[in-house]
Amino acid sequence: QVQVVESGGGLVQAGGSLRLSCTTSGFMFDQYALGWFRQAPGKEREGVACLGNSGRDIWYDDTVKGRFTISRDNAKNTVYLEMNSLKSEDTATYYCAADPGIGRYCGVGILDAWGQGTLVTVSS
Numbered sequence: 001q002v003q004v005v006e007s008g009g010g011l012v013q014a015g016g017s018l019r020l021s022c023t024t025s026g027f028m029f030d031q032y033a034l035g036w037f038r039q040a041p042g043k044e045r046e047g048v049a050c051l052g053n054s055g056r057d058i059w060y061d062d063t064v065k066g067r068f069t070i071s072r073d074n075a076k077n078t079v080y081l082e083m084n085s086l087k088s089e090d091t092a093t094y095y096c097a098a099d100p101g102i103g104r105y106c107g108v109g110i111l112d113a114w115g116q117g118t119l120v121t122v123s124s
Contacts, residue, residue: 002026002113006096009118012086020081020118022096029077032099033057033107036070036081038092038120048094049081050106059104063089088124093117 008020020036035050049070050059058070069082079096095117101109 002098002111004096004098004113004115006094006115006118009094009120011121011123014086014088014122014124016086016122017082017084018086018120020083020094020096020120022079022081022115024077024079024096024098024113027098027111027113029072029098030074032111033105034070034072034079035097035100035103035106036079037095037097037100037102038090039095039117040089040092043092045095047103047106050100050103051079052105052107057105059106083120086120086122088122091120091122093119 003025006022033052036048039045051070067085072079096115098113099107099111101107
């Protein structure tokens with residue numbers, strides 16, 4: 001059974017940092033692309049960052065480039081999202097996905113496994 005579980009969300013002041021973690025199980029982690037997406041209240045879900053299975057292919061949305069870093073630890077079946085210089089507009093529920101098949105370097109959608117999300121609130 002494929003499982004994807006996010007953690008690390010919380011309340012942070014603007015300019016602060018958070019590190020999101022996504023632990024997975026039930027599939028061959030190193031064979032699939034991983035991605036982080038977010039959905040703010042009243043808005044559509046949007047891609048934040050994706051990382052190919054090799055770890056070399058990385059995509060970031062323009063709004064987070066230079067501030068967020070996606071990384072993976074294949075030994076721990078975990079993907080991370082390091083978020084720095086947070087802004088109020090980063091407030092959203094953040095979702096981790098394994099092979100979501102949406103966007104660049106985000107896989108082909110065979111697994112299409114999503115977590116339940118973790119809330120990030122940035123206060124100004």
